[in-house]
């Protein structure tokens with residue numbers, strides 16, 4: 001079968017690989033319907049290895065080349081043991097978080113920050129292929145009435161929902177979101193659902209800014225021309241936003257986030273990059289500001305699917321293109337080349 005595999009920095013190839021064998025105990029094989037290309041995938045190809053280990057992964061033992069793809073929907077084709085509520089043929093999305101199940105964090109339900117953890121599609125072969133082997137722990141049934149295409153978008157929304165739960169957004173809060181890429185848009189949707197009174201977005205790419213405005217942002221600022229800190233300060237009665245979510249991973253925005261949030265407010269860093277930021281201690285300690293990290297999600301995927309099923313979460317604005325898997329390299333090139341037009345591209349292994 002075809003698989004889009006990471007071989008090294010700048011080296012992504014459409015390879016022919018063997019089909020997965022029978023699943024081992026605790027594993028399932030899923031026939032992939034749609035698989036989203038994530039900023040993480042782009043980052044691994046352009047600047048990696050970042051999350052990909054060049055040697056054997058401590059949990060899976062897998063070493064590159066590795067098939068990418070961790071945001072996907074599909075249908076179970078084989079199960080290595082019984083799973084409550086899931087049979088062969090059940091439509092599923094997959095929480096791609098690999099976990100040891102025994103460390104201090106796994107035992108406390110924080111499996112997404114497992115001491116040995118990794119992700120399907122980075123630490124094991126992922127879903128840019130017709131078939132993928134996954135741990136049964138990650139299987140989540142897709143509710144009837146939610147299409148495979150929409151279900152594949154649940155994963156990035158879960159990242160947004162998790163960041164908003166980390167931020168503890170309360171009804172009536174004022175929230176500033178830095179960046180309206182896929183994560184920023186997912187955060188914006190979740191902030192709206194949480195009942196924020198004011199949602200401000202900072203985004204320099206005009207098409208992305210326009211999209212954010214259409215999704216219910218109170219006001220969108222272009223950071224190239226506007227003093228975002230001052231504008232939001234003025235719109236919050238000279239207080240500042242209760243919460244700032246950094247959704248780009250750009251280190252230089254961390255200081256802006258910290259100096260913009262109100263006294264006693266919370267900054268959530270939801271984007272990852274390899275860089276480092278310097279923070280003015282005098283802007284944190286005397287004002288009791290809190291800085292939090294938010295990584296992926298834990299137990300958020302079923303919540304998102306429930307919200308999609310009853311119509312309160314609509315992920316379709318995230319979707320800007322569907323490519324056959326065989327054109328996967330073109331999809332990566334387009335995502336990199338046209339940041340305005342694209343948010344989320346899905347790959348379909350069945351089309352040619």
Ligand SMILES: [Zn+2]
Nearest residue numbers: 038039040071
């Ligand atoms: Zn992702």
Ligand SMILES: [Zn+2]
Nearest residue numbers: 100103106114
């Ligand atoms: Zn663990």
